[in-house]
Amino acid sequence: MAQKKAKKGELEAQLSAAQAEVRADGYEMSIGELISIYEKGEIQISPRYQRLFRWSLDQKSKFIESILIGIPIPPIFVFQSSDGKWELVDGLQRVSTLLEFRGVLRGKSGKRQVASKLSGTALMPALEGAAWEGTGALPEPLKLRLQRARIRVEILQTGSSPRSRFELFQRLNTGGSLLTRQEIRTCSVIMADESFQTWLEKLSSNKDFLDCTKLTPSAKERQRGVELVIKYLVFNLVEYKAEWDLHDYLDEGVVSLALDKKFDRVAEEKKFKDVFNLINKALGQKAFRRESSGRIVGSFSDAAFEALAIGVRANLAAIAKKPGTLVAKVADMWSDDAFKKNTGAGVRGTTRIVKIVPFARAHFK
Structure with a gap:
């Protein structure tokens, strides 16, 4: 009995210590708000991390199409630094796709990348070639629908241990990811x-x-x-x-x-x-x-x-x-x-x- 109590006490102590390592919060925001935060420089995507953004055009297009037809978006995870700014920890492909389609994604030089056009939209064939602006621009109601779609942001807050960011990234990305294990490791090192x-x-x-x-x-x-x-x-x-x-x-x-x-x-x-x-x-x-x-x-x-x-x-x-x-x-x-x-x-x-x-x-x- 004494041994069981000691074991239980040890487990509770380890749980408390592990929970203390991570301080988390979260809430939902619209895609429009997320893009605005990015344009203000309040959410950071490391240039090295961004190099790993390599969804195909079909994958990007299907993601935009999914949002328009109302499929829920998986949450993204960010680390909040002492100055209140966010660093993207997980959700690179989704966030970068949204920013690129809107024509606001910045490359390593700081210049905006060319906005993408949709292709291979099987459920809404009329979206083929659609863009945010210019020739083939989305109709205003669809723009509003995309802007107002909501995404949950999970926030790893200031005060978390230095290892928390890479621990979180690894745990979120070691199954079913398009990144190789070394690319996941690279992101972990960048965060450390x-x-x-x-x-x-x-x-x-x-x-x-x-x-x-x-x-x-x-x-x-x-x-x-x-x-x-x-x-x-x-x-x-x-x-x-x-x-x-x-x-x-x-x-x-x-x-x-x-x-x-x-x-x-x-x-x-x-x-x-x-x-x-x-x-x-x-x-x-x-x-x-x-x-x-x-x-x-x-x-x-x-x-x-x-x-x-x-x-x-x-x-x-x-x-x-x-x-x-x-x-x-x-x-x-x-x-x-x-x-x-x-x-x-x-x-x-x-x-x-x-x-x-x-x-x-x-x-x-």
Whole structure:
């Protein structure tokens, strides 16, 4: 009985602590009011965050059509800063679609983007080609209907912990989203410390890193380079917790680094450059791909990247003295039974990481 009471007390204490982390409020407003707030600069959409706005024209058009026929709009979530302004946390695609259709959405330069016209409106074919103004402008009654449609705004208020914004964003976006997990992670880092995301992107544009990873333009567009930089940092600097899956590890790890006031970006950037300069000079594009008879025969291997990122960094000084040994070490790695067993098909990401970290540090020693 005493144990049950203690357990109940522990749960209640944890619930109170978790609730204290988030201070929330919310109310409904018209779309017209939301657009007015945006035009006054009272709701912010980070330029980096806005880059992820990529609904197709059909998706945007169906959303506008849905509002006109009366389908309820899911709520958006914002963070309220100390000056009372809002930062969009969730609802990017919906809000950006409304702003773009109205012709008020601003790009990175601050200039208004070209207003879109509707296309593919299956339930109201007469809306095809409709715009807010000019040729094919919506009739006034439909404009008023769109302006007056209501949307609920959930507000994460000032006083919430620094981690609350990215926690909220991740919980809202980890299921059924059009964003990749790395793009969600990018938004989380921006919310924790935008300058840290800038730094990650700087590392991902390092020439040696780009040369040896040789990512496709599509992979770069979807933040693949930043994801690899995060793997390098997190696997080397953040201790793994048993309850995390691989995504949790990267999510929690990178944000903990972003929020760590003692994290030395200058020193870590130098080490990053040294590691990938060494890898690129010794191996080039063969670094993270299987090789046979002097030719690359496999695609990019995350397991190989993780092993080298961990092993070379851990033994940087020794390898730098004899960089020629790295080629032989990598060749041995591909044929090593432990590496093959823990990186093959069907091996869970977390299992791979738990095994690959000690393996890499020892193998490249």
